Every structure is written in structure tokens, then in C-alpha cells.
Amino acid sequence: MSATKLAIVGVGKIVRDQHLPAIAANPDFDLVATASRHGTVDGVASYGTIEALLEAVPEVQAVSLCMPPQYRYTAAYAALNAGKHVFLEKPPGATLSEVQDLVRLADSKGLSLFASWHSRYAPAVEAAKSFLASTKINSVHVIWKEDVRHWHPNQDWIWQAGGLGVFDPGINALSIITHILPRALFITKATLEFPENRDAPIAADIQFSDVTQLPVHAEFDWRQTGKQSWDIVAETEAGQMVLSDGGSKLSINAEQTPVQPEREYPALYERFAEIIKAKTSDVDLAPLMHVADAFLLGRHKFVDSFFD
Amino acid sequence: MSATKLAIVGVGKIVRDQHLPAIAANPDFDLVATASRHGTVDGVASYGTIEALLEAVPEVQAVSLCMPPQYRYTAAYAALNAGKHVFLEKPPGATLSEVQDLVRLADSKGLSLFASWHSRYAPAVEAAKSFLASTKINSVHVIWKEDVRHWHPNQDWIWQAGGLGVFDPGINALSIITHILPRALFITKATLEFPENRDAPIAADIQFSDVTQLPVHAEFDWRQTGKQSWDIVAETEAGQMVLSDGGSKLSINAEQTPVQPEREYPALYERFAEIIKAKTSDVDLAPLMHVADAFLLGRHKFVDSFFD
Secondary structure: OOOEEEEEEOOOHHHHHHHHHHHHOOOOEEEEEEEOOOOOOOOOEEEOOHHHHHHHOOOOOEEEEOOOHHHHHHHHHHHHHOOOEEEEOOOOOOOHHHHHHHHHHHHHHOOOEEEOOHHHHOOOHHHHHHHHHOOOEEEEEEEEEOEHHHHOOOOHHHHOOOOOOOHHHHHHHHHHHHHHOOOOOEEEEEEEEEEOOOOOOOEEEEEEEOOOOOOEEEEEEOEOOOOOEEEEEEEEOOEEEEEEOOOOEEEEOOEEEOOOOOOHHHHHHHHHHHHHHHOOOEOOOHHHHHHHHHHHHOEEEEEOOOOO | OOOEEEEEEOOOHHHHHHHHHHHHOOOOEEEEEEEOOOOOOOOOEEEOOHHHHHHHOOOOOEEEEOOOHHHHHHHHHHHHHOOOEEEEOOOOOOOHHHHHHHHHHHHHHOOOEEEOOHHHHOOOHHHHHHHHHOOOEEEEEEEEEOEHHHHOOOOHHHHOOOOOOOHHHHHHHHHHHHHHOOOOOEEEEEEEEEEOOOOOOOEEEEEEEOOOOOOEEEEEEOEOOOOOEEEEEEEEOOEEEEEEOOOOEEEEOOEEEOOOOOOHHHHHHHHHHHHHHHOOOEOOOHHHHHHHHHHHHOEEEEEOOOOO
């Protein structure tokens, strides 16, 4: 199969840092065009909108959608409707219903839709999953605490309704635990803290359970200065497992497990090539469904205003 | 097929008003037991918990779960696990994830799970659906405004996190529009008003769209005194359609369409019998998914405290 002609929509930091190197290193894709309000890629034809791109470059076979989630449905619909495979950055949309609608459309057109969860491809995730499958889990604690001023400086969209707030990083944790835990989780209790001047939460405290009443406690906080935490700690019958640094390190009973180098986005594009070849889609809504459930079931508490 | 031996869990107002008469009139079901903290049914064996009921009356073949949604998953899981078909009052659960988990369990056990949406069986709903399928719709306006003090006096659970607040009646409107409109909807904008002393909204203003950019505007309000409204108004190329009184009356261009008498719950139990016979489930999550999306995407606004 010759390389799939790919376009990127929404050229920002994540595209420059992650997508472009992963695409450049993957012989299955050939980047032929971009669409973005501001960003461009050297040497690649650029357009102001996806509609202009689709009209000007009909040979495009697939598009990666990397704009904020509030704008993703319209672009994904246009791309699928024009017969293109679609890669969705995370989260796959601003609402669950719109993503369901895209799944239906992709199915009806025989196209591949990929809801990507990059953290599931972090280096130590599969080893953590194997370990947890080999023992009995007693409890899980998820600590996802970072400094929003450092990681998302002046990103207004992230604070708007639909921008997810602290669930933007938190959904990475959810994408990992829904992958590595043996049974489906559901939320039993949650508290979401909204800054008085913002429409998205700055912190969340969530209790999950599963059918065996496994206690899973997640703490998301965007006000963390100093040491940053992206850790999942499981107490098990075989001892304590710590999956740290966003899935990139694993220790069991304080002993570090050797892992391969980080290659989340290269793995995502390999997966995208694989589902295009297999004529299937890969859309797991579970992480976004838990976020929606947290908003639905959670107490909403207002806290101090937040200023960048 | 002889009558299915049925148990009811959560004996309250909706059971006495709706379930009992519908079951009594349906030869496919035979009510043999109830479980409830307080309520009982004359002449029917009663238990304090579903676990006690399942142990004491193993011949039960199906259960109707009518307790508040926060307690439904555990009961549904116990019932399915014991090999019983399950009828879920609306909403089917406190979270989407838990209902998904029940769907998996029912499938794996070959049992029927029914997520009931009684308003879909209101007398004029099918006629409204047929009319809308015959024309082009220009816009839809949903007005669901009622007096919570009258309809839900001192029902504390409805104001707790997970109790849905004004979406408890509003989800009836959502169950109708997701049934009668020709294409999938998704929310583009929402505002939810929470009383300062409550964890569930008292009002919501929601904008939906579909792939053709059909504007659908829903207003839910629990502060309505005087005339109560449960209306869906569609402006179409064939004129104005008004589906009023919660789906029970239909007028097209101000001309009233004749409809059959109301029989929502009888129709629900007919449907439940049908899916048991066909060994299938009937779980449409769309109405609850829209509620979760409204919480996820919506602005959360605090308003005056509410006292019963």
C-alpha cells in the first residue's frame, strides 16, 4: 500500500511537538496539506479552513484533527463526508453525542475513525496492565496534579464551557485506568471545583467503583506548584504498584521495571495506519464518558477566581 | 409462554400510580414480590432489600427497578447476576458508564435489559414523528416548565448530586425529541442554573444542532407557577406542529389531530414482554447522554436558594 496522503487541521503546539515528528518518521503517511487559523508547516501547502483544504487538495485521504474539541465535530463531519479517514486528538469531541454521530457516519461510509488516547501508549502502561491482571487489586489512587500556568499558559479555550478544565490532563489518567484495570469502572461520587470566574473546573475529586466494589480514588488539581504528579498507585495482593510520570515509569514494591523509550505519537500513527488497512474504526468513549459522568453526578463547588 | 413472574423494587408513587395498574392489566406478567424500604403492595410478599427478595423468591424471572437512580446499578447488577430480566425506570442510572456495564452483563447472560422512556409511548408521539418525517423542519422549540413544589414536594433525592434536578422531567422531553426528530442531535451550548443550596439544577437552557444545523432550543424550568408547559413546537415547511401536554396532544397548523387514550405504562410492559420473548435488550442511552453532555458542556450558574 502506498503512503496515505494526510492533512492536519489545527496547527499548534501539540502538532509541532508530537504529530509532525511522528508523521515524518512513519512511511505509511505523507503530509500533504494543513489547515489552521494561524499555524503553518514549512514546505506544506496551508489553507485557512478545512473546507478550503478539502476543495483544493482532493487527493487527501486522511485528516488529523487537532483543534480545540469545541470545533472538532464540524471538521470531522466535513472530512468523513468527503470520504477521508479521521484521526481525532483527545478528547474526541465536546460532547458524547457528537462523537456517536461521527461513529455512525464513519461506519456508513466504510471509513476509519480513530479516537486517539496518547497516554495509553505511554511506555509502562502495558506492563502495568499485565501486572494488574496477574494479581488481586485492593485499591487504586490516581494523583494527577500539575501547574496549569506552566502547562497551559493563557489557553483560554481550556477554561471555556466544553474546554474540560482540569479534565484535559485528567482524561489522560482516565484513558490509562480504563485500559489497565480489569473491569469497567463507574463513578459513585465526585466534587468539581470551579473558579468563580471560569466555566471549567480547576480541580476534581472522584470516587469510582466497579462491580467488585474496588475503591478507585482520583484527585485532579491544576493548582500544583513544585513537584508535578501524574501517578497511579495500586495496592494489590502482590504489593504496591506505582505507575508514574503519566505512564512512563513503573515500580512494583519500590523496584523499578525497565521500559522502552517514550513513543506515544509514533504508536498512535502506527495504530491509525493499522485501522485504515483493516477498514475498521477505533473509538473508545469510556474516558470521555467518565468525564461527562463526573460533571453529571458531581457536586459543583465554586472556589477562588483564577487568573493566568 | 406462561406469565413472567415479576418483582418490583422501590415501591413509591410512580409504582402505585402507573406500574401496578399496567402489570395487573397485562397477562404476560404476574407480580409475585416487592422489595422496598417503606412501601408494600396489598397481598404481595414484601422484602426489605432486593438481595432478600432474590434469596427468598428464586422463581422470580424479571424485576422492575423503580428506586431513585443513585441506587439502581447495584440492584440491577444483583438481579442480572441472579438470572433475572430487568426493567429500569427512567433515567436508567446515575451515570452512563454504569448503564453500559449493565448492557454488557445482560448481553453476556442472554437476559433482557429494558431502559424505559415512558414519554416515548405518549399518545401523540408516533403521529408527530410521522408528520416530521413527511416535511422539512426549520426549527424546534422545547418548553418544559413545571412547578417542582407541586410535582416533587419534599423529594430530597431529586436535588442531590446525581438526582438530575430539572432534568428529571426534562429527560422526558429529550426522550421524545430523540425519537421523533429525523437525525441525531448534539448540544452546542447550554446554561444550567443551580440553586445555591442544592446540587442539582432548577433550570436549563440548551441549544442543540444536528448535521444539517437544525436549530433546536430547549428550556427547562422548575419554577413555573400557573400554567404548566410540556410542549414541543416545530416550525416546518408544512406549517407549525405543536406536540403538547408531554406528548399527549398534537396540533398541526392549529388543527387538533385525534389521538388514542393515554397508555404509556401499559405500552412499556408490552414492550418489556416483547423483548423478553425476542431475547433482546432495548437500551437507548441518547436521552441520558444528552443530559450528561449538558452538564459537561454547559455553563454552571448559581441562582437563589430553593426551599420546598
